[in-house]
Amino acid sequence: MANRYEQIADDLRRLITAGTWPMGERMPAEAELAARYRVSTPTLRMSLELLQSEGLIEKRHGIGNFVRRPGQRIAYASDRHLADGQAALNLGTDNVSDVSLDITMVEADGRLASLLDVRVGSPLTEFVFVSRQCASPRSLTRIYVPHAVASLGVPEADGSPWGDSVRELLSADGVAVVTTTERVTARFPTADEAHTLNISTRTPVLAVERTSTDARGRVVEGALLVLPGDRIEVLFTTRSAASATEEMEAAG
Known part of the structure; x- marks a missing residue:
């Protein structure tokens, strides 16, 4: 019963x-x-x-x-940047009507120190992006850049909920991202995450942990994304070496 x-x-x-x-x-x-x-x-x-x-x-x-109004799903594309650094097509962001940004200076706690390969207490710049479709939150993205890597200013608004503008700031500061690794897990949100996203703590979310490194293997950016499981898709695209070469030759 x-x-x-x-x-x-x-x-x-x-x-x-x-x-x-x-x-x-x-x-x-x-x-x-x-x-x-x-x-x-x-x-x-x-x-x-x-x-x-x-x-x-x-x-x-x-x-x-x-x-709740039935909203279109948005997509987080793993193949977000081409080999030459130009942004790839990011499917689904047209469904986002507003992206807010808060910037704070923080110190690395144990989790962030492990993510960024820095000492506990190291100074970081935290960029917090919250995307919304109408009044409904769609995603929460927190990006961290160690001060030892770069002291970044305020990124230009580009409408991307995934923090692409931070990557552009790094590039403008001479920091080239060579490798990006993303780990996706499913879990329940924390109380703070549930509050920000207007969901229940019993609503599953997709959590994306992203790290980007330069040619020396130094972590230059770490990101923690929280995406409600009922309104998001994660797209993984594998590009072969041959296709990447053909695209570069065509672009040249």
Whole structure:
């Protein structure tokens, strides 16, 4: 037999499907719904979290729960830069309507020290990109550049949620990226990540850990991306040496 919160989620799912609350409309307050179903607020929230994990509703902190509009998925392409440094086609970013950026000076903690191959406490520049489609957050990207590599300014807004403009700043400062390694895992978000992305802590995310090195093998950039699993695609493209040579000859 289904738990009470699952029964409530089933009924709310039915009401949403029936159009009781149109897409984009705010649902009744949690206290009102809890009273309607004669359950405690924590039980009601478990039902709402289940619907959030399914992508049916979206919680906007301090405002309420909204029936989620079906949004187009965006794509994170692994083959983002060609061998000659020119940006490759980044599929899916046209679906992002806004990208915000915050820049902070931080010190490397244990995880960042390991990611960037620097000492704990080393000074870093942190670039935090949050992309949105309308009012819905789509991705969280945190990029770190050691001060020993470069002291970068404010990148120009380019609409990319993945921090491509930081790569351009490095290039302009004479730092050439030779190799980029990306590790993709699935996990649940931290409380801070869930808050930023307006998702439940029970909604799976794709986490991308990216490191870029120069010709000496020095890590010049580290990035931590968090992407809600229900609205993102990760595209991996393998380019053979022959195809890369042909493209360079054609470009020349």
